[in-house]
Structure formats: structure tokens, C-alpha cells
Amino acid sequence: MPETPARMQFAVTARRLDAHGSVAHCKSASVPLDTDLAGSANAFNPAELLLAALAACMIKGIERVVPILKFELREVEVRINGIRQDAPPRMESIDYEIIVDTDEPDRRLELLHDNVTKFGTVFNTVAPGSKLAGVLRRAR
Template identity: 40%
Template sequence: MEYEIKANSTTNNGAALAIKQNDIGFGITSESEVVSPNPAELFLGSFAACILKNIERFSNLMKFTYSGTDIIVKAKRTNAPPRMTDIVYDLTIYSDDSRLNVNLLKKNIEKFGTIYNTVKLSCSIASTIRVLESNANTIKT
């Protein structure tokens, strides 16, 4: 598989990614980063998206149902050299399905996640995964 995106920026302003039929704005100045995500936050967003995509994928393969998920991803960064050193994610899956095997799901996320596997080569990843009843779902869109 191959991937391609387009990006553009305006001097002293912001920038945007053009991905398929979506534009995703991001900050490239200290002023634009106040209201728009910066590149590090987009990176963490890609990591989270990879995990969420794999939950959807494996819910079909593992034959469990869920009503939604919440994920919080945090990272630590060093300045010299500038890079992420530690990523921690806190994942909540809303499900009443007894077929949801969290340990197997976590193993599959770690084995088959493209972004996950790319990131784990350069920094440590830790996680907390919990399952709550579907009626406890408080996802905001």
C-alpha cells in the first residue's frame, strides 16, 4: 500500500493538510497553534486514529459489539534531540458484549496497527484499556 497527502501553508499564518475530501488545518506559528493543532498533536491524533480503526476492524473479526470508544493519548518530548520518548494512551470501550476479549484486542492492535508499529520503533508505549457498559457512553462528537 502507498499513501499520499498534500499540504500547504501561508506565511506567518497556518497550514492545512488535504487528505481525500478533507482539509485539516494546523498551526505553524505560536499564534495559530493556540486554536489549531500543532504537528505533534496531529502525530498523536494519527496514533489514536490507528487504534480506533483497529478496534472497528477487530470488532468484526472477533465478533464483538461496542457502542463507542474514548481515547486520550499523552506524550513526553525531549528537546535534544527533539522527539517523542514516551506515549501513554487511556482507552475506554463501551460494550456490554461478553465476547470482547480485551487482551486479544490489545495484542491485535499492537501487532497489526500500521502507525502503532511505526511509533513503537522510536519510543515506548504504555496503555490502560477498560470496558464500561454501553449506557455509560458519554462520547461527544
């Protein structure tokens, strides 16, 4: 009988501080949350958190495969824009640009992008519910 692969579990706790904000805790980290109906410039709102999670997923995916592929890079930047639909409320579309500072050939950049799209947990959770599209390109 084949073994069932181990599943990773994650836990986050969020608490309302007042009508202007909340805070999320995970491990020994805290993230301020913009839960104010008027908005807050000092914290990520839920949609921005989703986009930040997607960006972190992409960067972490790159970090995971860089040693496997023996891929040399100096820097990675991810830029993400999301369009929110009102009725029903959802992220209608998300466009991203992954910018990699590297001397690797173009075919290796394509391989890196393939790994990001195939093996990212958040990427593959968001993709079925939104028009998710983007590019991985070399820094100029």
C-alpha cells in the same frame, strides 16, 4: 515464487497559508495545521497530529477487528498523552488509555488490545522510537 503482498500508498499535501498556519489536504479532506511559532488554539500542532494519528490508528484497528471477532461495543474513546524531549527533539514517551463501552468479558478486551498493538500501522511505526505504553479498559 511467493507473491509480494500489495502495498498501500498514501499521499498528503500541505501548504503554508501564512506565518500563522498551514493546511493539509488528502482525498477530499482538509486539516488546518498549527505551524505558527507562537502556537494556535485552532489547529493541531505537529506533535498533536502525531498523537491524533495514533488515536485514529487504534480506533480504526478496533473497527477492523470488531466484525471478525464478533465483538459487541457501544463506544470507544482513546486518550493519549505525549512527553516531548528537547534534545534531540522527539516524542520521548506516549501513554494511552483506550476506553471501550462493552459487555464483553475481560479476556475479549485483552484480545482486542492485542489486535490494536500487533496490527496498527501507525502504532507499529511509533512504538520503536518512543516509550509507548497503555491500557485498554472497560468504560465504567
